[in-house]
Amino acid sequence: MQHTRLAAMPCPIARSLDRVGEWWSILILRDAFAGMTRFEQFRASLGIAPNMLTRRLNALVEAGLLERRLYSDRPPRHDYLLTERGRDFRQVLLALLAWGNRHFAPEGASVQLIHAESGALADPVLVDRATGLPVDGPAFRIVPGPAAGEATHRRLARSQAAPQASTGPAGPGPEGSAA
Incomplete structure (x- = not known):
């Protein structure tokens, strides 16, 4: 295949x-x-x-x-x-670790992220570097970029018109399969 x-x-x-x-x-x-x-x-x-x-x-x-x-x-x-x-992929791995612990570890975490000096558990979140705000909040949405084609514009226009209840508070998820 x-x-x-x-x-x-x-x-x-x-x-x-x-x-x-x-x-x-x-x-x-x-x-x-x-x-x-x-x-x-x-x-x-x-x-x-x-x-x-x-x-x-x-x-x-x-x-x-x-x-x-x-x-x-x-x-x-x-x-x-x-x-x-x-x-640069480390952030992605840490996000997967946190997501996996939160949703797929009913027995508890087998791997955790901690602060190296204090030993305190860390809960990684994705934030905007400029504002420090979590990007999963209502202040952020996905829009076509400068290189976006017509299909991406159409898809994202449809997703912006979709009711927020079906996509959660952050709006639609990241760019989908047919950009």
Whole structure:
């Protein structure tokens, strides 16, 4: 089965999913944030087949989220290090961690985010850098950007006209599938 390439879509969510939407990729990035850099470390942590791990690492390198650095010539061995683009993904991982703990951990959290100095539990929220306000509030809505095509304008116009009760207090969710 041919995988649909989302990179050509104008939607930023589709383009992002094209790079990291496969679950192994997200788990590899999670492990990279935990300090893992070597093929065997990722394989042992994830229990992933070597051929699948090779494909996922290559895709993450190609997407610019990881950088491959040779550490042994014979045999050739590489470290996989987070790039600036990869390090930017940390916010997404923290949001997934908080969302997963809130909605899919009836037994309680197995992983938590804490403040390093105080040890206090942290509850990450996405805020606007300029105002400091949480972006899930009514002060924010999604609108077409300067590069938006006609289909995106139509879709977002429909979503702005939709009743707020069906989309929650923040309005419609992020850009959908057909931007």
